[in-house]
Amino acid sequence: MTPKSFVMLVGATAVGLAAALGAVVVESRSAIGAAEIDQPLFPELVARANEVAVLRFRAPNSESTIVLDGDGWGFLERARYPVPTDNVRTVVAGIASLRRFEEKTDKPDLYFRLGVQDVGAEDSNSREIVLETADGEELAAIILGRVSSTMQFDPLGGMYVREPGNPRSWLVRGTVALPPTAAEWMVQQVIHIPGPDIQKVVIREGGETNLTAVKQDEGEGLTRYHMFPEIEGMRAVDSAWKQVASGAVSVVFENVRVASEIAGAEPTRVVEYTTSDGMTVVVTTYAIDEVNWVTFSASAEAGSEGVERADGINALAAGWAYQLPGYKLRAIHRDVADLTEPVPEEAPAGGIPGLPPGVTLPPGVPL
Numbered sequence: 001m002t003p004k005s006f007v008m009l010v011g012a013t014a015v016g017l018a019a020a021l022g023a024v025v026v027e028s029r030s031a032i033g034a035a036e037i038d039q040p041l042f043p044e045l046v047a048r049a050n051e052v053a054v055l056r057f058r059a060p061n062s063e064s065t066i067v068l069d070g071d072g073w074g075f076l077e078r079a080r081y082p083v084p085t086d087n088v089r090t091v092v093a094g095i096a097s098l099r100r101f102e103e104k105t106d107k108p109d110l111y112f113r114l115g116v117q118d119v120g121a122e123d124s125n126s127r128e129i130v131l132e133t134a135d136g137e138e139l140a141a142i143i144l145g146r147v148s149s150t151m152q153f154d155p156l157g158g159m160y161v162r163e164p165g166n167p168r169s170w171l172v173r174g175t176v177a178l179p180p181t182a183a184e185w186m187v188q189q190v191i192h193i194p195g196p197d198i199q200k201v202v203i204r205e206g207g208e209t210n211l212t213a214v215k216q217d218e219g220e221g222l223t224r225y226h227m228f229p230e231i232e233g234m235r236a237v238d239s240a241w242k243q244v245a246s247g248a249v250s251v252v253f254e255n256v257r258v259a260s261e262i263a264g265a266e267p268t269r270v271v272e273y274t275t276s277d278g279m280t281v282v283v284t285t286y287a288i289d290e291v292n293w294v295t296f297s298a299s300a301e302a303g304s305e306g307v308e309r310a311d312g313i314n315a316l317a318a319g320w321a322y323q324l325p326g327y328k329l330r331a332i333h334r335d336v337a338d339l340t341e342p343v344p345e346e347a348p349a350g351g352i353p354g355l356p357p358g359v360t361l362p363p364g365v366p367l
Contacts, residue, residue, distance in 0.1 A: 041098040041161070041172055042140040045131060049096050053134035055088055057178070057185075058119045059127050064182050068134070075186050079258045081320065082187045087179060092131060094176035095140055101151075101158060106167040114160035115145030116169045127178060128164060144176055145169070183254055190322060191296055191313050193248040193275060200274040201225070201244055203336065210336055213241045227340065234340045241339060247332035248273045248281055251296075255323035259295055262286055262321050271332055279306030281313065283332060286321070292329050293321040 040046050053068040065076040066083050073088050074080030104114060111117040117124040130141045143162045148171055151158030159176070162169040179185045202212045213225040213236045225241035227234065268285045275281075279300040286293045298313040300306035324332075 036100050037102075038173075039100055040096070041100055041142070041170070042095060045092075045096045045140040048133075048139055049092055051133045051137075052088075052092050052131050052139060054130075054132040054136075055091065056130040056132070057127070058129075060119060060124050062182055064185065066185060075182075077182075078186065078256050081256050082316070083185050084187055087185055091129065091176060091178060094174065095129065095131065095142060097156075098142075098161065098172040098174045098176070100170055101173045102171040104160060104169040104171055106169065108167070111145075111162070111169065114162075114169055116143050116160055116162040118164070119143070129176070129178075142176075144178070147175060183252075183256075186256070187316060188252045190251045190253055190317050191248060191281060191298075192250045193273060193281065195242070195245055195249055196223075197275040197277070198245045198248065198273050199276050200228075200272075201241060202272040202274075203244070203339075204270040204272075205268075205336075211339055213339070231340065233343055235343045237339055237341050240334055243331050244271065244334050244339070245273065247271065247283065247328055251324065251328060253322040253324055257293070257321050259319050259321045262288055262293055268292070269333060275306060275309075277306040277309065278304030279310045281310075285329070285332060291323060294324050294329075294332070295321050 045052075055066040057064045057066070063077075066073055066088060067076050067080070069080055073083040073085060075083050105111070108117075111121075112123070115126050117126050119126055119128045127144045128142070129144065131139045133139060141164050143164055145160035145162070148158040148160060151171075151173070154173065156173050157175045158171055158173050160169060161172050198215065200212065200214045203210050212228045214228045215223050216226050218224050224238045225236045227236045265286045265288055268287050270285075271283045273281045273283070277300070279298055281296060281298045284295045284297075286295075296313060296317040298310035298317075300310040
């Protein structure tokens with residue numbers, strides 16, 4: 001999305017909210033600051049939202065900077081990893097749409113009741129946003145506190161805020177929704193391959209192919225993984241292979257770094273997923289300082305339907321290493337010993353004496 005289209009959408013959102021606010025005019029609640037009541041909290045931002053090029057976010061345990069790079073936004077502390085324009089636009093439009101509703105305390109020892117303490121204060125749970133132009137001019141700075149429970153019937157809601165350095169806090173009309181974690185500012189989903197699309201899974205460790213399983217149609221809409229090549233006396237544990245396959249379904253990350261920072265590290269495991277449209281996704285894991293990092297790459301046979309999907313994965317994931325949630329790592333790293341089991345012994349012709357017809361014994365139980 002271009003900066004111009006970003007501006008138009010921010011402006012449209014802010015103007016729309018402002019119109020809604022104007023439909024319900026609230027009389028001033030006190031003579032103090034009466035001229036400011038129902039006015040934009042940041043009129044300069046409303047007029048110049050198109051110039052926002054830097055968003056700084058501070059929370060008690062984190063600090064992030066999101067910058068405009070050409071036609072897109074990037075997370076500065078994560079080597080400018082892509083940030084969806086919608087995430088930035090929602091925050092900028094939300095702040096631009098805030099309007100003063102009622103003055104609140106200017107006593108620092110009461111800030112905790114509204115959640116508008118300085119971010120660095122003891123026991124603070126507030127969040128601070130600063131919006132700047134490309135040359136560093138500040139257009140808005142705000143400490144976001146609690147959402148107001150007294151304005152739950154207002155269609156726009158309300159929240160408590162304070163400008164850093166200004167002792168006066170305010171109840172404002174409107175709210176600002178922030179991604180709850182640093183990772184959620186970014187394009188968090190790396191890949192998504194629906195489970196039914198996966199037809200073959202290959203596991204490699206130590207540079208060698210350890211196990212391969214291929215999905216086969218069992219009839220009546222059922223599928224099952226089978227070892228390839230077959231292993232005498234053994235069969236695939238279907239549920240375990242399906243868990244490994246789930247390692248490529250709806251993959252989101254918790255942290256990200258440039259892949260060149262782990263160059264030269266020995267892979268812990270390589271898992272290849274081949275899909276029904278001819279795409280192969282290679283997932284490689286590395287253990288570095290007791291933290292697992294994962295890289296993704298995709299390829300497809302020329303002319304196959306999987307080319308477009310592979311290109312999309314590479315466009316986002318190439319050059320990056322990701323830290324994944326524990327449940328995804330457990331799927332990708334499923335123990336090789338869990339993936340096969342002895343083939344159950346066949347029951348004698350006519351069934352097992354003493355048992356109803358068709359009933360078999362569990363594997364390993366002697367006849």
